[in-house]
Amino acid sequence: MRARDLIFIVFSNLRRMKLRLVLTALGVVIGTSAIVLMVSLGIGLQENVTQSLGELGAATHIQVMAGGEPGIGGPERLDDRAIGDISDLDHVQAVLPQVMVQAQDITYKRQSTFASVTGVPMDDLPTFGYALAEGRWPRDDDEIVLGASVPEMFAGGDPFSGGPAGPRLDLIGKRVAVTVMKMPDMEASGKEVMVAEGPESQMEAAETKRRLTVVGVLDKLDMQTDSTAFVTLKAALDLNGVRSSRPVYDTAVVKVDSPDAVAGVEKTLTSRGYLTFSAVSVRKSLQAVFMVIQGVLGALGGIAMIVAALGITNTMTMSIYERTREIGIMKAVGASNRQIKRVFLGEAAVIGVLGGLGGLALSVSGAALANLFVQSLVASQSMSGGAMPQNTTFFVIPASLGLFAIAFAAGVGLLSGLLPAVRASNLDPLIALRHE
Numbered sequence: 001m002r003a004r005d006l007i008f009i010v011f012s013n014l015r016r017m018k019l020r021l022v023l024t025a026l027g028v029v030i031g032t033s034a035i036v037l038m039v040s041l042g043i044g045l046q047e048n049v050t051q052s053l054g055e056l057g058a059a060t061h062i063q064v065m066a067g068g069e070p071g072i073g074g075p076e077r078l079d080d081r082a083i084g085d086i087s088d089l090d091h092v093q094a095v096l097p098q099v100m101v102q103a104q105d106i107t108y109k110r111q112s113t114f115a116s117v118t119g120v121p122m123d124d125l126p127t128f129g130y131a132l133a134e135g136r137w138p139r140d141d142d143e144i145v146l147g148a149s150v151p152e153m154f155a156g157g158d159p160f161s162g163g164p165a166g167p168r169l170d171l172i173g174k175r176v177a178v179t180v181m182k183m184p185d186m187e188a189s190g191k192e193v194m195v196a197e198g199p200e201s202q203m204e205a206a207e208t209k210r211r212l213t214v215v216g217v218l219d220k221l222d223m224q225t226d227s228t229a230f231v232t233l234k235a236a237l238d239l240n241g242v243r244s245s246r247p248v249y250d251t252a253v254v255k256v257d258s259p260d261a262v263a264g265v266e267k268t269l270t271s272r273g274y275l276t277f278s279a280v281s282v283r284k285s286l287q288a289v290f291m292v293i294q295g296v297l298g299a300l301g302g303i304a305m306i307v308a309a310l311g312i313t314n315t316m317t318m319s320i321y322e323r324t325r326e327i328g329i330m331k332a333v334g335a336s337n338r339q340i341k342r343v344f345l346g347e348a349a350v351i352g353v354l355g356g357l358g359g360l361a362l363s364v365s366g367a368a369l370a371n372l373f374v375q376s377l378v379a380s381q382s383m384s385g386g387a388m389p390q391n392t393t394f395f396v397i398p399a400s401l402g403l404f405a406i407a408f409a410a411g412v413g414l415l416s417g418l419l420p421a422v423r424a425s426n427l428d429p430l431i432a433l434r435h436e
Contacts, residue, residue, distance in 0.1 A: 062266055093256065119236020150229055305412055
């Protein structure tokens with residue numbers, strides 16, 4: 001039997017049972033769409049989390065903090081010597097030490113904001129992707145550069161809302177006051193001493209203010225950077241009340257030459273006792289979690305596909321009883337058992353493919369409607385000042401998932417038709433010809 005003859009027989013038989021074909025394929029449609037929608041939901045959630053991680057820092061950056069206790073193998077200080085040792089590691093391009101200022105607020109005239117203040121070496125900022133939108137970099141310890149959202153925050157805007165930007169103050173060349181909460185328990189060495197808890201110790205804290213000149217505003221980079229103001233390292237140490245020839249830094253950002261080398265550098269830093277964080281490491285650890293989520297969601301959709309497979313098996317089995325005499329005639333004119341199997345398997349596979357195509361179309365339409373609903377919800381949240389991220393999509397259907405869905409539906413059809421096909425091929429032609 002030629003392939004063309006087999007295709008003709010398969011489609012001729014299916015045309016004779018249109019209603020049964022539609023009902024059986026409908027089960028496959030539901031099963032396929034359930035699997036695609038469930039898996040696409042997992043993919044969409046993963047992409048949203050990955051996009052959020054991208055806002056935490058560049059893919060080649062590693063956040064480093066001192067870890068461990070003195071004398072127990074961990075680094076005691078994240079100082080200039082430690083920064084130099086980290087800079088000498090393979091694949092490390094630059095290291096940016098940071099000092100977090102204990103700032104309470106930044107005030108301009110009668111307006112204030114709670115933007116954080118960080119001390120960094122200004123000459124290294126361009127290496128880490130920082131760029132100026134206007135103005136220049138600070139040249140001395142009495143100057144400050146603002147993140148892209150800070151001028152808006154002064155005017156009462158909220159950069160975390162995802163809504164339209166508010167009015168921005170023109171602060172270039174203006175003097176702002178940084179209010180710092182100084183604790184009397186800070187040693188001159190820069191090490192923090194444990195402070196007894198209680199209202200008495202809190203009352204001992206003293207507020208000091210220092211006026212700085214705004215000389216620049218940064219381009220938009222990420223949420224954290226956009227809401228931060230930057231001063232020189234010496235200015236940050238002075239604001240914290242630290243007087244030491246060997247200052248200790250709170251954190252350091254390590255720039256690696258490629259994302260592929262981040263894991264190796266991070267492993268080396270961890271082995272030396274440092275605490276590390278990077279978007280790459282978090283993304284890798286979350287991949288396993290999302291694989292499990294997608295597997296569970298796919299299994300839930302697979303339950304509907306099992307029901308559809310039983311429907312195909314039932315349809316093909318009933319078809320044998322209705323076409324027993326026809327099968328006997330086919331065998332009488334020379335059709336082999338293998339050819340009989342191919343006819344029934346072909347019919348089952350076509351039902352699976354038609355159901356897969358219908359299920360894919362239904363899932364794509366459903367995903368598009370769901371994403372439109374999400375986008376309208378995001379728009380309404382933005383209008384009301386909500387903090388829902390823009391371009392949020394919950395269902396993502398890549399081309400590979402669509403091809404897999406059709407192939408899987410065809411495979412389910414073949415497996416479901418296997419038992420009826422074997423049963424049809426094993427019919428005795430004499431008994432089949434006597435069947436009424």
